[in-house]
Amino acid sequence: MGRVAKIARRTFLVGAVAIAGGVAFGYYMYRRPARNPLLDNLAEDEVALTEYVRIDGDGITLITPRTDLGQGAYSIQAALIAEELDVELDQVKVDPGPPSPAYYNTALSEEGAPFRSTDEGFMAESVRGVMDALMKFMGMQVTGGSTSVPDGYQKLRVAGAVARETLKQAASQKSGVPVEQLKTARGAVQLPDGSELTYVELAPIAAGIDPVTRVALREPAEWRLIGKPMQRLDILAKSTGTTDYGIDFQIDGMVHATVKINPHQGSELNGFDASAAESMRGVKGIYPIKGGVGVVADNTWRAMQAANAITFDWAPAKYPEQMDGHWEALANSFNEEQIESRDRDDGDVEIGVAEGNLIEAEYRVPYVAHAPLEPITAIVKLEDDRADVWTATQMPRFVQNNVAKMTGLETENVHVHVLMAGGSFGHRLEDEVVKQAVEIAGNMKGTPVKLTYSREEDMIHDFPRQIAMGRGRGRARDGKVDTFDLGIAMPSVISSQMGRQDFSLPGPDSQIVAGAWEQPFAIPNYRVTGYRAPELAPVSSWRSVGASSNAFFHDCFLDELIHAAGADPLEERIRLCWHDNSRKVLEAVGEMSDWGSDLGENRGRGVAFCMSFGVSTAEVVEVTNTEDGIKIDKVYVAAEVGRVVDPINFDNLVKGGVVWGLGHAMNCEITYSEGKAEQTNFHDFEGMRLYQCPEIEVRGLENGDKIRGIGEPPVPPAAPALANAIFATTGQRIREMPFNKHIDFV
Amino acid sequence: MRLNVNGNTHEVDVEEDMPLLWVLRDELGITGPKYGCGIAQCGACTVHVDGMAVRSCQLAVGDVDGEITTIEGLGTPDALHAVQAAWVEHQVAQCGYCQSGQIMAAAAFLDLNDDPSDEEIDRAMSANLCRCGTYPRIREAVKTAAANLRSA
Numbered sequence: 001m002g003r004v005a006k007i008a009r010r011t012f013l014v015g016a017v018a019i020a021g022g023v024a025f026g027y028y029m030y031r032r033p034a035r036n037p038l039l040d041n042l043a044e045d046e047v048a049l050t051e052y053v054r055i056d057g058d059g060i061t062l063i064t065p066r067t068d069l070g071q072g073a074y075s076i077q078a079a080l081i082a083e084e085l086d087v088e089l090d091q092v093k094v095d096p097g098p099p100s101p102a103y104y105n106t107a108l109s110e111e112g113a114p115f116r117s118t119d120e121g122f123m124a125e126s127v128r129g130v131m132d133a134l135m136k137f138m139g140m141q142v143t144g145g146s147t148s149v150p151d152g153y154q155k156l157r158v159a160g161a162v163a164r165e166t167l168k169q170a171a172s173q174k175s176g177v178p179v180e181q182l183k184t185a186r187g188a189v190q191l192p193d194g195s196e197l198t199y200v201e202l203a204p205i206a207a208g209i210d211p212v213t214r215v216a217l218r219e220p221a222e223w224r225l226i227g228k229p230m231q232r233l234d235i236l237a238k239s240t241g242t243t244d245y246g247i248d249f250q251i252d253g254m255v256h257a258t259v260k261i262n263p264h265q266g267s268e269l270n271g272f273d274a275s276a277a278e279s280m281r282g283v284k285g286i287y288p289i290k291g292g293v294g295v296v297a298d299n300t301w302r303a304m305q306a307a308n309a310i311t312f313d314w315a316p317a318k319y320p321e322q323m324d325g326h327w328e329a330l331a332n333s334f335n336e337e338q339i340e341s342r343d344r345d346d347g348d349v350e351i352g353v354a355e356g357n358l359i360e361a362e363y364r365v366p367y368v369a370h371a372p373l374e375p376i377t378a379i380v381k382l383e384d385d386r387a388d389v390w391t392a393t394q395m396p397r398f399v400q401n402n403v404a405k406m407t408g409l410e411t412e413n414v415h416v417h418v419l420m421a422g423g424s425f426g427h428r429l430e431d432e433v434v435k436q437a438v439e440i441a442g443n444m445k446g447t448p449v450k451l452t453y454s455r456e457e458d459m460i461h462d463f464p465r466q467i468a469m470g471r472g473r474g475r476a477r478d479g480k481v482d483t484f485d486l487g488i489a490m491p492s493v494i495s496s497q498m499g500r501q502d503f504s505l506p507g508p509d510s511q512i513v514a515g516a517w518e519q520p521f522a523i524p525n526y527r528v529t530g531y532r533a534p535e536l537a538p539v540s541s542w543r544s545v546g547a548s549s550n551a552f553f554h555d556c557f558l559d560e561l562i563h564a565a566g567a568d569p570l571e572e573r574i575r576l577c578w579h580d581n582s583r584k585v586l587e588a589v590g591e592m593s594d595w596g597s598d599l600g601e602n603r604g605r606g607v608a609f610c611m612s613f614g615v616s617t618a619e620v621v622e623v624t625n626t627e628d629g630i631k632i633d634k635v636y637v638a639a640e641v642g643r644v645v646d647p648i649n650f651d652n653l654v655k656g657g658v659v660w661g662l663g664h665a666m667n668c669e670i671t672y673s674e675g676k677a678e679q680t681n682f683h684d685f686e687g688m689r690l691y692q693c694p695e696i697e698v699r700g701l702e703n704g705d706k707i708r709g710i711g712e713p714p715v716p717p718a719a720p721a722l723a724n725a726i727f728a729t730t731g732q733r734i735r736e737m738p739f740n741k742h743i744d745f746v
Numbered sequence: 747m748r749l750n751v752n753g754n755t756h757e758v759d760v761e762e763d764m765p766l767l768w769v770l771r772d773e774l775g776i777t778g779p780k781y782g783c784g785i786a787q788c789g790a791c792t793v794h795v796d797g798m799a800v801r802s803c804q805l806a807v808g809d810v811d812g813e814i815t816t817i818e819g820l821g822t823p824d825a826l827h828a829v830q831a832a833w834v835e836h837q838v839a840q841c842g843y844c845q846s847g848q849i850m851a852a853a854a855f856l857d858l859n860d861d862p863s864d865e866e867i868d869r870a871m872s873a874n875l876c877r878c879g880t881y882p883r884i885r886e887a888v889k890t891a892a893a894n895l896r897s898a
Contacts, residue, residue, distance in 0.1 A: 070878050234842065238842030299773065301772065372843070421841060649837075683787050687875065690885070
């Protein structure tokens with residue numbers, strides 16, 4: 001019995017170490033680590049040395065609480081633990097772990113705080129500290145904001161080191177050899193005589209000794225894994241069709257369901273006629289749920305066929321029925337009353353623009369769907385005393401709390417099993433699918449219900465990226481950009497998203513100006529104003545969030561002013577940039593692309609820069625104007641991330657981000673007609689195809705002090721770099737996405 | 747109705763017009779072929795019928811006339827097909843959801859042409875959508891697989 005008490009004390013290990021190492025001094029109550037959730041479900045022979053390492057008779061399991069959406073989060077998190085724990089990745093299992101406040105995401109709040117990533121001053125750090133405590137209080141175990149690496153970089157290595165040192169203590173106790181003479185490698189403690197004690201055999205002893213409270217993290221020169229090419233843990237399964245995604249997961253006795261939800265997002269169901277559907281083969285039940293109907297059958301296809309046979313009377317949309325109304329709402333938002341923020345206001349733009357030679361431009365960015373290739377799914381099984389949810393989610397704690405609220409169960413009796421996701425791009429930050437599955441499963445307690453969205457339902461109810469409008473006024477003087485005044489109007493995506501979780505946003509929504517106001521340029525008269533448009537169609541975080549629209553506004557307008565100045569696009573950006581590490585990425589893409597060299601007839605290049613999520617990223621796009629339209633030939637990307645953890649994964653994510661940014665800018669939008677999304681599938685929401693994909697060259701820079709995530713930052717500069725390249729080649733300024741409304745692509 | 751999948755014969759009692767994809771996934775529990783669009787736009791459901799790549803979401807099971815091979819029958823983690831080995835070598839996958847279909851498309855294509863030009867690769871692989879944007883790696887993996895198939 002003594003063992004349990006001692007393990008419980010060990011829950012304080014990580015916090016104690018962090019404090020001993022001087023990392024987390026000055027923190028108060030909420031800094032106390034949350035309870036280690038692994039202690040709740042330990043079998044007799046299991047030991048949980050920290051909340052990230054579990055050892056049992058079968059081996060070692062590393063807990064990787066950030067969801068793998070395709071970005072390789074499981075592998076990266078495992079590598080950070082394994083680096084210090086001294087295990088090889090082929091020796092461990094990974095498990096996303098249970099929802100628990102212990103796995104809060106402290107890096108996510110950084111982006112919500114109104115300070116530039118370049119601002120390391122006292123105020124910025126202390127406000128981030130407050131946000132951090134708030135995050136922890138709320139127990140936000142969220143995957144998002146390119147934070148898995150920044151969030152885990154320190155704490156996962158510390159967890160590995162704590163577990164290792166505790167196991168060494170155990171080995172010392174067992175062997176009588178002083179700890180100083182022990183080494184560790186490949187999941188075992190090595191004794192001076194050449195013999196080994198495996199972690200698995202030491203774990204029961206480790207559980208009974210006093211915790212190690214002081215560890216030193218290894219110097220980069222000693223690293224075995226970090227910074228070196230890794231083989232992703234999931235690569236074999238993903239190359240052989242053996243990965244179980246959410247949509248593949250099977251439970252004994254499971255039935256298959258699908259839904260039809262009011263296409264006027266968020267409106268109610270007035271009525272429906274399911275008489276034709278009820279008698280269809282395999283149909284087991286048709287149930288009204290919030291805003292629609294759930295159909296249960298013995299097979300997914302039969303459920304979808306039956307759902308298509310139901311006729312509905314939908315309540316009308318609460319937002320404008322046609323796009324004109326959406327654009328009008330944005331256009332009307334540029335007024336004093338709707339100013340959300342004006343945190344960039346250098347010099348005096350009014351004097352600058354009053355002196356003549358005014359340049360003005362208006363830019364538009366449409367709604368776009370996330371549309372990961374795997375439609376959203378959830379399996380829910382309800383019983384009187386517990387609920388089980390199997391789903392690929394980015395926010396298991398919210399899912400757990402919401403299911404508890406709906407069922408009246410205590411949260412600890414709601415078991416959320418996080419599954420592999422077939423992409424997300426922010427889509428799995430919503431949990432409507434889980435709530436709907438709970439409603440349906442309530443009709444058949446004890447039976448697992450798997451809810452699978454059809455592609456059409458998924459795209460119509462995507463909660464797309466925000467619609468946005470940018471208005472620039474500015475001036476060039478003496479061959480330089482002199483005045484830059486950008487206003488951005490959009491609805492608050494964070495408010496829309498948090499509203500669905502019954503949270504309100506404390507303070508202004510920084511995403512309205514993200515990717516614009518904090519750019520490291522020293523323009524004499526420089527202002528960025530965010531205008532909060534009224535809530536329109538419900539929207540959600542889409543890969544790179546506010547910066548996905550704002551970098552297009554900011555960088556393209558900067559390009560227009562540079563052109564008016566008669567300056568070179570790259571040289572003028574470098575001249576204006578006051579931040580060393582940002583200037584270096586601009587210089588890097590200049591060198592990579594041999595900027596200034598002659599590309600030949602009908603060819604041209606454009607450059608764009610955006611700092612987002614703390615990552616300075618510059619991209620150069622080269623295009624050819626062919627008879628069949630614009631062909632994107634080549635893209636060069638340089639990004640400053642402090643430390644590249646896995647160069648292969650880094651390269652793959654950056655290229656994917658570029659394809660994402662370019663593809664949607666080329667040909668994707670969600671438009672509403674009669675309140676319903678007009679695009680329903682990949683035939684009218686195409687993205688980039690392989691034949692359109694340019695060659696992409698990537699360079700990661702490691703000059704910064706802070707490690708940063710790379711999932712989102714390659715996206716924002718892609719669209720403006722393409723627009724600027726098209727201008728350089730054709731003389732045509734494209735100020736609206738998707739670009740194919742204005743120019744053809746090959 | 748009798749189906750031959752990956753060398754095994756299965757009896758299924760389903761509607762003639764049920765797409766092969768859903769027979770494989772929900773009736774036989776073979777989940778390598780994925781549902782992505784249901785209208786032959788994304789290619790995630792690609793399987794082989796007598797070696798030819800087909801979109802199983804658009805092929806009514808009643809119209810199947812031949813031996814079906816899914817990604818599970820192409821190769822296994824212990825015995826990879828040359829295309830799968832190239833996919834591992836180049837670490838193509840991000841989310842991986844489209845990759846079953848990409849691999850099946852590439853395997854059928856290389857079976858007909860094991861020395862394709864860049865343009866032929868682009869043409870053959872452009873009907874398969876990858877939302878993560880792994881296209882640069884798909885191109886490289888197809889080239890590696892072709893070289894390995896030629897030397898095999």
